[in-house]
Amino acid sequence: MVLVAGLTLVACGGVDPDSPLGQRKAIFKQMLKTSEDTGGMLRGRLPFDGARFAEGAVRLDALSHEPWKHFPAVKEAEHTSAKDAVWQRQARFQELARALEARTGELVLATQQSQLSPANMIAPMNNVEDACDACHKEFRNH
Template identity: 35%
Template sequence: MKKMLMASLALLLAGQAFAADPISQRQQVFKQYKTTVGAMGKMVKGDTPYDKEAFAKLASQLEQLSQQPWQYFPAGSDAGKTGARPEIWSKPADWQKVIDNHKAATAKLKQVAQTGDLDAIRKQFAETNQTCKACHKDFRKD
């Protein structure tokens, strides 16, 4: 019983440590991004059959995800541990601009996905991906 209690306590403390670590939190959100964008990309490329409802649901998930990771970039939360560039913190206005552009693009993709117009969806999906690339270009080391 004592061992079980100690194991439970260790798991609880580990969970709290994870919740307090902004690097782990943002990495978790970006893992969800990768999964969501990957599934969407397969549909727009024709690797998997296009499903209007499934794509719209993924677009909605992406729009929700686009609101999340930025809060997990507080000053001093990197110190060379990740691929984040110091410009995130030294150029906050530029950082905010790419965030805002990305949020706007994901919101538009969510709207376009509701139409079911695959050509329009492909176009907006590509534009949304460009906002991801813009952030990686200026604010990510790799």
Template identity: 40%
Template sequence: MQSVSTRKILSCLSLTLLLTGCGSQSADPDSAEGQRQAVFKQFLAHSEPMGGMLSGRLAFDGEVFASHASQLAELADAPWEHFPEPDQNNPQPNTALPEVWSDADGFAELITQYQAAVADLSLITAAGIDSPEQVTPAMQAVQQACKACHDGYRR
């Protein structure tokens, strides 16, 4: 059984991603913003079912959970190249805050933390999992890494 705080974290992250996340603004799919949104939508496509399994909204299936974790790990490097310096002549909507560029070291540190958390989750699931308790702390670390980046670097 999950603690109330675990359920709150999972619910808040899912709601945040759905309401403010990936693709809430229309962008040219060939632009950096559009490509970034496409990758973050893929993140959500894997994170949401895992969060659903841990919150009890979906039945827990260790193999399916592990598959999502593995696919999330494969994507962990993908969106970061799509953060070019902003161009005042580019009319594309952009949800990244200026701090992505003005605090590039802080942004890079949070990316590294996210990638490490996803790698840890994938490693844990690769050995096979039987229960949500085996992956809850690792999934919370992934979700907290997502939240930290959104809190500091996203509109």
């Protein structure tokens, strides 16, 4: 029965949600959704709501610490968007992960120390997005 379920997942192109790949994909999707909402408030796609923006910053910060533990020491056999470099250049990968965590922490601090307005949140949010982009450029197959 387990074999049939596994083959069904593979045949459908699905990913086991409990696998490391499934876990990190779910986290990255949550990060993307949260980032799109907070960034959307700064770009006028959504109305700016300071309290919701601050909540999004806290959520993004919490999520930014999660996906890294779901990258196993050896690359899994499942299809992944992660380049082999993730496993070949672990020190650099971890460096960029810590940079993202630092930027999301700075975003949270900005929401606590600055007047919550789009103008005041653009720079710290751009820093978060730049940290994401830096890692994607080196370690993700697009």
